[in-house]
Amino acid sequence: MAEKKHRSAPALERAVDSLLEMSYGFFSLAWLLATLLFAVAYWALASYVPGQGPPALELMDPMRRFLNALYFSVITATSTGYGDILPVGFSKLLAALQSIVSVVIVALFISKFASQRENISFEHIHQLSFDSAFHNVRQGLFVARKDLDLIIKKIERGAKGLDRKDWLNLKTAFQQMQIFIRRIPDFYEMRHRTYVIEADRELLLLDSVERTLGRAAETLTMLKEADIRYLAEEACMRELHGVLTLVGDIFPSTRDERFRVENTEALQEVLARADEIRTLIEHV
Numbered sequence: 023m024a025e026k027k028h029r030s031a032p033a034l035e036r037a038v039d040s041l042l043e044m045s046y047g048f049f050s051l052a053w054l055l056a057t058l059l060f061a062v063a064y065w066a067l068a069s070y071v072p073g074q075g076p077p078a079l080e081l082m083d084p085m086r087r088f089l090n091a092l093y094f095s096v097i098t099a100t101s102t103g104y105g106d107i108l109p110v111g112f113s114k115l116l117a118a119l120q121s122i123v124s125v126v127i128v129a130l131f132i133s134k135f136a137s138q139r140e141n142i143s144f145e146h147i148h149q150l151s152f153d154s155a156f157h158n159v160r161q162g163l164f165v166a167r168k169d170l171d172l173i174i175k176k177i178e179r180g181a182k183g184l185d186r187k188d189w190l191n192l193k194t195a196f197q198q199m200q201i202f203i204r205r206i207p208d209f210y211e212m213r214h215r216t217y218v219i220e221a222d223r224e225l226l227l228l229d230s231v232e233r234t235l236g237r238a239a240e241t242l243t244m245l246k247e248a249d250i251r252y253l254a255e256e257a258c259m260r261e262l263h264g265v266l267t268l269v270g271d272i273f274p275s276t277r278d279e280r281f282r283v284e285n286t287e288a289l290q291e292v293l294a295r296a297d298e299i300r301t302l303i304e305h306v
Protein backbone atom coordinates (compact mmCIF):
# COMPACT_ATOMS: atom_id res chain seq x y z
CA MET A 23 0.00 0.00 0.00
CA ALA A 24 2.82 2.39 0.91
CA GLU A 25 4.66 1.64 -2.36
CA LYS A 26 1.46 2.35 -4.32
CA LYS A 27 1.17 5.76 -2.65
CA HIS A 28 4.79 6.54 -3.49
CA ARG A 29 4.16 5.65 -7.16
CA SER A 30 0.96 7.69 -7.40
CA ALA A 31 2.44 10.83 -5.82
CA PRO A 32 5.10 11.42 -8.55
CA ALA A 33 2.47 10.70 -11.21
CA LEU A 34 0.22 13.39 -9.73
CA GLU A 35 3.13 15.82 -9.56
CA ARG A 36 3.98 15.15 -13.20
CA ALA A 37 0.36 15.77 -14.18
CA VAL A 38 0.33 19.09 -12.33
CA ASP A 39 3.68 20.07 -13.89
CA SER A 40 2.28 19.29 -17.34
CA LEU A 41 -0.72 21.52 -16.69
CA LEU A 42 1.52 24.33 -15.46
CA GLU A 43 3.33 24.24 -18.82
CA MET A 44 0.13 25.36 -20.54
CA SER A 45 -0.19 29.01 -21.55
CA TYR A 46 -2.10 31.67 -19.68
CA GLY A 47 -4.47 31.78 -22.63
CA PHE A 48 -5.24 28.07 -22.12
CA PHE A 49 -6.30 28.65 -18.51
CA SER A 50 -8.35 31.72 -19.46
CA LEU A 51 -10.09 29.79 -22.24
CA ALA A 52 -10.70 26.82 -19.92
CA TRP A 53 -12.31 29.10 -17.31
CA LEU A 54 -14.50 30.83 -19.91
CA LEU A 55 -15.52 27.54 -21.53
CA ALA A 56 -16.38 25.95 -18.15
CA THR A 57 -18.43 29.02 -17.22
CA LEU A 58 -20.33 28.87 -20.52
CA LEU A 59 -21.00 25.11 -20.26
CA PHE A 60 -22.36 25.46 -16.73
CA ALA A 61 -24.53 28.37 -17.90
CA VAL A 62 -26.01 26.12 -20.60
CA ALA A 63 -26.61 23.43 -17.97
CA TYR A 64 -28.45 25.88 -15.66
CA TRP A 65 -30.50 27.14 -18.61
CA ALA A 66 -31.40 23.59 -19.69
CA LEU A 67 -32.47 22.59 -16.17
CA ALA A 68 -34.63 25.70 -15.79
CA SER A 69 -36.14 25.17 -19.26
CA TYR A 70 -36.77 21.42 -19.33
CA VAL A 71 -36.56 20.06 -15.78
CA PRO A 72 -38.82 22.21 -13.56
CA GLY A 73 -37.79 22.26 -9.93
CA GLN A 74 -34.17 21.30 -10.61
CA GLY A 75 -32.86 24.63 -11.91
CA PRO A 76 -32.75 28.09 -10.30
CA PRO A 77 -36.44 29.04 -9.81
CA ALA A 78 -35.86 32.66 -10.86
CA LEU A 79 -34.83 31.51 -14.34
CA GLU A 80 -38.06 29.56 -14.90
CA LEU A 81 -40.06 32.81 -14.85
CA MET A 82 -38.13 34.39 -17.74
CA ASP A 83 -38.42 34.19 -21.51
CA PRO A 84 -35.77 31.98 -23.22
CA MET A 85 -33.31 34.78 -24.10
CA ARG A 86 -33.43 36.44 -20.68
CA ARG A 87 -33.26 32.98 -19.11
CA PHE A 88 -29.97 32.21 -20.90
CA LEU A 89 -28.45 35.63 -20.17
CA ASN A 90 -29.34 35.31 -16.50
CA ALA A 91 -28.07 31.70 -16.47
CA LEU A 92 -24.76 33.05 -17.81
CA TYR A 93 -24.79 35.77 -15.14
CA PHE A 94 -25.47 33.16 -12.43
CA SER A 95 -22.67 30.98 -13.81
CA VAL A 96 -20.19 33.88 -13.68
CA ILE A 97 -21.00 34.88 -10.09
CA THR A 98 -20.82 31.20 -9.07
CA ALA A 99 -17.44 30.78 -10.77
CA THR A 100 -16.12 33.93 -9.10
CA SER A 101 -17.65 32.97 -5.70
CA THR A 102 -19.49 36.31 -5.58
CA GLY A 103 -22.88 34.89 -4.61
CA TYR A 104 -25.19 37.91 -4.49
CA GLY A 105 -28.14 35.67 -3.58
CA ASP A 106 -30.55 37.15 -6.16
CA ILE A 107 -30.58 33.84 -8.09
CA LEU A 108 -30.38 30.69 -5.99
CA PRO A 109 -29.94 27.07 -7.11
CA VAL A 110 -32.33 24.33 -6.01
CA GLY A 111 -32.41 20.60 -6.61
CA PHE A 112 -29.78 19.23 -8.98
CA SER A 113 -28.54 22.71 -9.88
CA LYS A 114 -27.17 23.04 -6.33
CA LEU A 115 -24.82 20.13 -6.95
CA LEU A 116 -23.84 21.69 -10.29
CA ALA A 117 -23.10 24.98 -8.50
CA ALA A 118 -20.93 23.20 -5.93
CA LEU A 119 -19.07 21.36 -8.73
CA GLN A 120 -18.58 24.59 -10.67
CA SER A 121 -17.10 26.30 -7.60
CA ILE A 122 -14.57 23.48 -7.28
CA VAL A 123 -13.69 23.48 -11.01
CA SER A 124 -13.27 27.25 -11.04
CA VAL A 125 -11.11 27.23 -7.92
CA VAL A 126 -8.87 24.53 -9.45
CA ILE A 127 -8.42 26.48 -12.70
CA VAL A 128 -7.67 29.70 -10.82
CA ALA A 129 -5.28 27.86 -8.50
CA LEU A 130 -3.39 26.43 -11.50
CA PHE A 131 -3.29 29.87 -13.11
CA ILE A 132 -1.87 31.40 -9.92
CA SER A 133 0.59 28.53 -9.49
CA LYS A 134 1.92 29.08 -13.01
CA PHE A 135 2.20 32.80 -12.35
CA ALA A 136 4.08 32.12 -9.11
CA SER A 137 6.44 29.57 -10.63
CA GLN A 138 7.61 32.13 -13.20
CA ARG A 139 7.97 35.02 -10.78
CA GLU A 140 10.05 34.20 -7.74
CA ASN A 141 9.35 37.58 -6.17
CA ILE A 142 5.69 36.63 -5.58
CA SER A 143 5.24 35.45 -2.01
CA PHE A 144 3.96 31.90 -1.58
CA GLU A 145 2.31 33.02 1.62
CA HIS A 146 0.28 35.59 -0.30
CA ILE A 147 -0.84 32.96 -2.82
CA HIS A 148 -1.79 30.61 -0.01
CA GLN A 149 -3.81 33.36 1.62
CA LEU A 150 -5.73 33.96 -1.62
CA SER A 151 -6.59 30.27 -1.83
CA PHE A 152 -7.54 30.27 1.83
CA ASP A 153 -9.80 33.31 1.34
CA SER A 154 -11.52 31.62 -1.59
CA ALA A 155 -12.10 28.38 0.34
CA PHE A 156 -13.34 30.31 3.38
CA HIS A 157 -15.83 32.28 1.30
CA ASN A 158 -17.05 29.16 -0.52
CA VAL A 159 -17.83 27.37 2.75
CA ARG A 160 -19.83 30.30 4.14
CA GLN A 161 -21.60 30.84 0.80
CA GLY A 162 -22.47 27.14 0.54
CA LEU A 163 -24.02 27.13 4.01
CA PHE A 164 -25.93 30.31 3.12
CA VAL A 165 -27.47 28.57 0.09
CA ALA A 166 -28.50 25.64 2.31
CA ARG A 167 -30.25 28.06 4.68
CA LYS A 168 -32.13 29.68 1.79
CA ASP A 169 -33.36 26.26 0.70
CA LEU A 170 -34.61 25.57 4.23
CA ASP A 171 -36.31 28.99 4.22
CA LEU A 172 -38.46 27.86 1.28
CA ILE A 173 -39.79 24.97 3.38
CA ILE A 174 -40.38 27.25 6.38
CA LYS A 175 -42.28 29.80 4.31
CA LYS A 176 -44.50 27.12 2.79
CA ILE A 177 -45.49 25.87 6.24
CA GLU A 178 -46.06 29.43 7.46
CA ARG A 179 -48.54 29.86 4.60
CA GLY A 180 -50.57 27.00 6.05
CA ALA A 181 -49.41 24.02 4.02
CA LYS A 182 -50.60 20.72 5.50
CA GLY A 183 -47.89 18.68 3.80
CA LEU A 184 -44.89 18.76 1.48
CA ASP A 185 -44.72 17.43 -2.07
CA ARG A 186 -41.87 15.39 -3.55
CA LYS A 187 -40.10 18.49 -4.81
CA ASP A 188 -40.08 19.94 -1.28
CA TRP A 189 -38.67 16.73 0.21
CA LEU A 190 -36.02 16.64 -2.53
CA ASN A 191 -35.05 20.23 -1.76
CA LEU A 192 -34.84 19.39 1.95
CA LYS A 193 -32.64 16.39 1.22
CA THR A 194 -30.42 18.49 -1.05
CA ALA A 195 -30.09 21.15 1.66
CA PHE A 196 -28.80 18.53 4.09
CA GLN A 197 -26.38 17.25 1.42
CA GLN A 198 -25.19 20.80 0.85
CA MET A 199 -24.55 21.17 4.58
CA GLN A 200 -22.45 18.00 4.55
CA ILE A 201 -20.39 19.12 1.55
CA PHE A 202 -19.29 22.36 3.17
CA ILE A 203 -19.10 21.34 6.83
CA ARG A 204 -16.78 18.53 5.70
CA ARG A 205 -14.32 21.17 4.41
CA ILE A 206 -13.94 22.96 7.76
CA PRO A 207 -11.04 20.77 9.04
CA ASP A 208 -9.02 21.90 6.00
CA PHE A 209 -8.57 25.27 7.70
CA TYR A 210 -6.81 23.56 10.62
CA GLU A 211 -5.01 20.58 9.05
CA MET A 212 -3.18 22.14 6.11
CA ARG A 213 0.09 20.59 5.01
CA HIS A 214 1.83 23.97 4.87
CA ARG A 215 0.72 26.12 7.80
CA THR A 216 1.73 29.39 6.15
CA TYR A 217 -1.63 30.91 6.99
CA VAL A 218 -3.59 30.29 10.17
CA ILE A 219 -7.26 31.12 10.56
CA GLU A 220 -7.70 34.19 12.76
CA ALA A 221 -10.05 34.33 15.73
CA ASP A 222 -12.54 36.65 13.99
CA ARG A 223 -12.74 34.47 10.88
CA GLU A 224 -13.12 31.38 13.02
CA LEU A 225 -16.02 33.12 14.76
CA LEU A 226 -17.66 33.83 11.39
CA LEU A 227 -17.20 30.19 10.43
CA LEU A 228 -18.75 28.90 13.66
CA ASP A 229 -21.58 31.41 13.30
CA SER A 230 -22.36 30.11 9.78
CA VAL A 231 -22.50 26.53 11.03
CA GLU A 232 -24.62 27.49 14.06
CA ARG A 233 -27.12 29.48 12.01
CA THR A 234 -27.44 26.70 9.43
CA LEU A 235 -28.00 24.05 12.11
CA GLY A 236 -30.45 26.42 13.80
CA ARG A 237 -32.38 26.84 10.54
CA ALA A 238 -32.53 23.04 10.18
CA ALA A 239 -33.85 22.75 13.76
CA GLU A 240 -36.43 25.45 13.05
CA THR A 241 -37.57 23.60 9.92
CA LEU A 242 -38.01 20.34 11.82
CA THR A 243 -39.86 22.12 14.63
CA MET A 244 -42.33 23.64 12.18
CA LEU A 245 -42.82 20.31 10.44
CA LYS A 246 -43.55 18.74 13.81
CA GLU A 247 -46.03 21.47 14.80
CA ALA A 248 -47.78 21.13 11.42
CA ASP A 249 -48.03 17.37 12.06
CA ILE A 250 -46.00 16.61 8.94
CA ARG A 251 -44.29 13.22 9.29
CA TYR A 252 -40.73 14.13 8.44
CA LEU A 253 -39.29 11.05 10.16
CA ALA A 254 -40.94 8.87 7.50
CA GLU A 255 -38.75 10.49 4.83
CA GLU A 256 -35.83 8.10 5.14
CA ALA A 257 -33.66 9.78 2.50
CA CYS A 258 -33.89 13.17 4.25
CA MET A 259 -33.26 11.66 7.67
CA ARG A 260 -30.26 9.73 6.37
CA GLU A 261 -28.67 12.92 5.07
CA LEU A 262 -29.50 14.75 8.31
CA HIS A 263 -27.86 11.99 10.35
CA GLY A 264 -24.83 12.46 8.10
CA VAL A 265 -24.76 16.14 9.05
CA LEU A 266 -24.90 15.32 12.76
CA THR A 267 -22.16 12.73 12.40
CA LEU A 268 -19.90 15.30 10.73
CA VAL A 269 -20.64 17.87 13.41
CA GLY A 270 -19.84 15.32 16.10
CA ASP A 271 -16.53 14.45 14.42
CA ILE A 272 -15.43 18.03 13.69
CA PHE A 273 -16.71 19.67 16.89
CA PRO A 274 -16.31 16.88 19.47
CA SER A 275 -16.33 19.20 22.52
CA THR A 276 -15.79 22.76 23.66
CA ARG A 277 -12.32 21.71 24.87
CA ASP A 278 -11.08 20.98 21.33
CA GLU A 279 -7.63 22.59 21.13
CA ARG A 280 -8.04 23.50 17.46
CA PHE A 281 -10.53 26.24 18.26
CA ARG A 282 -9.71 29.54 19.96
CA VAL A 283 -10.55 29.88 23.63
CA GLU A 284 -12.27 33.21 22.96
CA ASN A 285 -14.68 31.41 20.60
CA THR A 286 -15.76 28.80 23.16
CA GLU A 287 -19.23 30.34 23.46
CA ALA A 288 -19.76 30.17 19.70
CA LEU A 289 -18.61 26.54 19.72
CA GLN A 290 -21.09 25.80 22.51
CA GLU A 291 -23.87 27.26 20.34
CA VAL A 292 -22.93 24.90 17.49
CA LEU A 293 -23.08 21.88 19.82
CA ALA A 294 -26.37 23.10 21.32
CA ARG A 295 -27.97 23.37 17.87
CA ALA A 296 -26.82 19.85 17.01
CA ASP A 297 -28.31 18.54 20.26
CA GLU A 298 -31.57 20.33 19.44
CA ILE A 299 -31.76 18.52 16.11
CA ARG A 300 -30.99 15.18 17.75
CA THR A 301 -33.88 15.75 20.15
CA LEU A 302 -36.24 16.47 17.25
CA ILE A 303 -35.36 13.30 15.36
CA GLU A 304 -34.93 10.92 18.29
CA HIS A 305 -37.72 11.92 20.69
CA VAL A 306 -40.84 12.77 18.70
